[in-house]
Amino acid sequence: xxxxxxxxxxxxxxxxxxxxxxxxxxxxxxxxxxxxxxxxxxxxxxxxxxxxxxxxxxxxxxxxxxxxxxxxxxxxxxxxxxxxxxxxxxxxxxxxxxxxxxxxxxxxxxxxxxxxxxxxxxxxxxxxxxxxxxxxxxxxxxxxxxxxxxxxxxxxxxxxxxxxxxxxxxxxxxxxxxxxxxxxxxxxxxxxxxxxxxxxxxxxxxxxxxxxxxxxxxxxxxxxxxxxxxxxxxxxxxxxxxxxxxxxxxxxxxxxxxxxxxxxxxxxxxxxxxxxxxxxxxxxxxxxxxxxxxxxxxxxxxxxxxxxxxxxxxxxxxx
Amino acid sequence: xxxxxxxxxxxxxxxxxxxxxxxxxxxxxxxxxxxxxxxxxxxxxxxxxxxxxxxxxxxxxxxxxxxxxxxxxxxxxxxxxxxxxxxxxxxxxxxxxxxxxxxxxxxxxxxxxxxxxxxxxxxxxxxxxxxxxxxxxxxxxxxxxxxxxxxxxxxxxxxxxxxxxxxxxxxxxxxxxxxxxxxxxxxxxxxxxxxxxxxxxxxxxxxxxxxxxxxxxxxxxxxxxxxxxxxxxxxxxxxxxxxxxxxxxxxxxxxxxxxxxxxxxxxxxxxxxxxxx
Numbered sequence: 305x306x307x308x309x310x311x312x313x314x315x316x317x318x319x320x321x322x323x324x325x326x327x328x329x330x331x332x333x334x335x336x337x338x339x340x341x342x343x344x345x346x347x348x349x350x351x352x353x354x355x356x357x358x359x360x361x362x363x364x365x366x367x368x369x370x371x372x373x374x375x376x377x378x379x380x381x382x383x384x385x386x387x388x389x390x391x392x393x394x395x396x397x398x399x400x401x402x403x404x405x406x407x408x409x410x411x412x413x414x415x416x417x418x419x420x421x422x423x424x425x426x427x428x429x430x431x432x433x434x435x436x437x438x439x440x441x442x443x444x445x446x447x448x449x450x451x452x453x454x455x456x457x458x459x460x461x462x463x464x465x466x467x468x469x470x471x472x473x474x475x476x477x478x479x480x481x482x483x484x485x486x487x488x489x490x491x492x493x494x495x496x497x498x499x500x501x502x503x504x505x506x507x508x509x510x511x512x513x514x515x516x517x518x519x520x521x522x523x524x525x526x527x528x529x530x531x532x533x534x535x536x537x538x539x540x541x542x543x544x545x546x547x548x549x550x551x552x553x554x555x556x557x558x559x560x561x562x563x564x565x566x567x568x569x570x571x572x573x574x575x576x577x578x579x580x581x582x583x584x585x586x587x588x589x590x591x592x593x594x595x596x597x598x599x600x601x602x603x604x605x606x607x608x609x610x611x612x613x614x615x616x617x618x619x620x621x622x623x
Numbered sequence: 624x625x626x627x628x629x630x631x632x633x634x635x636x637x638x639x640x641x642x643x644x645x646x647x648x649x650x651x652x653x654x655x656x657x658x659x660x661x662x663x664x665x666x667x668x669x670x671x672x673x674x675x676x677x678x679x680x681x682x683x684x685x686x687x688x689x690x691x692x693x694x695x696x697x698x699x700x701x702x703x704x705x706x707x708x709x710x711x712x713x714x715x716x717x718x719x720x721x722x723x724x725x726x727x728x729x730x731x732x733x734x735x736x737x738x739x740x741x742x743x744x745x746x747x748x749x750x751x752x753x754x755x756x757x758x759x760x761x762x763x764x765x766x767x768x769x770x771x772x773x774x775x776x777x778x779x780x781x782x783x784x785x786x787x788x789x790x791x792x793x794x795x796x797x798x799x800x801x802x803x804x805x806x807x808x809x810x811x812x813x814x815x816x817x818x819x820x821x822x823x824x825x826x827x828x829x830x831x832x833x834x835x836x837x838x839x840x841x842x843x844x845x846x847x848x849x850x851x852x853x854x855x856x857x858x859x860x861x862x863x864x865x866x867x868x869x870x871x872x873x874x875x876x877x878x879x880x881x882x883x884x885x886x887x888x889x890x891x892x893x894x895x896x897x898x899x900x
Contacts, residue, residue: 337853339633339634339635360881360883364859366855367854367857369846378855387871576681576682577678577681578674579851
């Protein structure tokens with residue numbers, strides 16, 4: 305009998321039994337899915353983002369199903385950090401997987417304030433900095449769209465905790481690699497790549513936007529190639545681990561992200577198709593490694609990185 | 624409680640088999656599933672998430688229509704890609720579902736004269752409710768409206784079960800011409816009202832209940848994401864004082880008197896007087 309291939313991975317200090325995270329805002333606190341999903345077979349749940357003050361969230365409709373995906377504009381509905389610490393967080397103790405708190409803010413100081421208080425709690429194993437929510441009056445995403453602001457947010461949060469800091473990046477930028485580098489240089493332990501892609505849908509009967517917030521964030525298989533590219537390019541530029549995310553549903557999807565350079569994957573919208581997908585993916589990854597006689601998932605990370613084999617160099621043509 | 628078995632009413636993923644497929648009208652499909660646990664556990668007004676066999680779309684939230692003797696059924700209008708896929712299933716095919724989900728109708732209480740209001744496919748949410756109320760000895764008037772006569776599906780089943788029917792169609796092909804709520808407002812005041820249908824109909828039912836001075840339970844519909852409370856995509860404004868309000872600080876703690884509640888988790892049934900929509 306060969307030993308079971310290791311699916312365990314590390315993101316900074318955070319040790320995960322499986323390389324699968326449940327995307328923020330897609331999995332509640334885990335309790336919603338616990339009746340029909342085995343939480344001991346997932347690496348970590350990333351909780352819904354919490355802000356300094358309570359937020360009601362966006363008007364309805366908040367969701368639109370689109371070809372191969374979904375637009376959402378929830379708007380960071382949450383009870384605010386004080387209420388959250390007092391009345392909500394204790395429910396997450398004793399989960400059979402790791403718990404990653406998610407922080408969103410509108411000022412740099414918000415990130416430091418919330419991060420410090422959240423990371424101080426035993427229920428929280430790591431922190432994700434959401435600098436890339438596309439659904440709150442542009443300020444939310446501004447941090448993640450600017451390398452210098454990203455750096456300041458990460459530095460401020462870094463100063464408050466030694467727990468693993470994951471920075472979730474926005475794809476809605478000109479140069480995601482530059483932002484990834486800044487996050488690494490500012491103390492991030494890992495990068496979550498990518499958040500949703502901005503989009504919108506219009507109701508041709510009423511001639512009005514379909515989302516109450518007008519614009520939203522696109523997720524699901526529709527954005528997978530965008531995410532794979534972002535992981536691939538960032539993996540060449542940074543040395544910290546990447547959590548790849550964007551439309552992962554099947555083993556092949558997951559492998560694409562590992563091969564592109566992700567150390568772990570995050571599953572979001574796929575849970576809305578079938579809550580058994582995370583458990584199935586772990587079993588399929590395990591079987592894949594066994595079949596290919598690969599000792600650890602870490603051995604395949606970034607293995608798709610190649611030179612363009614047939615590239616022709618033309619003198620004087622840089623394009 | 625020694626010797627008693629705990630009733631397991633928790634939602635779960637179940638692999639069901641389609642026992643029967645019927646088209647009740649053009650584009651209206653009834654699928655009867657072999658689903659013993661679901662049939663046993665479902666309360667009136669609860670729903671399930673049907674997992675698309677292709678895996679190529681989000682799961683679809685559908686009311687559990689009938690639930691009896693190891694069989695549960697779903698009744699739906701074919702409106703898009705996801706319902707088209709479900710409609711393409713045949714007898715013997717497998718359909719995986721998650722359920723039962725949500726907080727359904729409260730059919731306890733001692734009301735003797737109740738009104739149920741159903742609009743279109745909303746009829747699927749009220750059969751178990753009607754059956755339970757009839758079982759409890761109530762007189763049940765079903766106010767049932769649809770676009771046209773053909774779409775008043777299964778009206779006879781409710782009549783045969785003992786409901787008094789008041790029908791309405793937009794085109795006047797059966798029952799009154801116009802909205803079924805117009806019939807409700809002119810009718811004898813019931814002791815309580817149950818309703819499921821399009822949002823404008825439900826708002827009107829809420830107003831009518833308020834005018835009558837009676838309470839109404841409304842089963843809401845919205846585009847669902849996860850269907851189990853994880854994504855906060857399907858919400859409705861609700862007074863924070865409601866027992867169904869999600870965990871959110873009150874106004875004096877920097878929160879709000881009105882909060883968005885999840886239709887899939889806190890609902891889909893809400894008290895009309897607690898909604899702020």
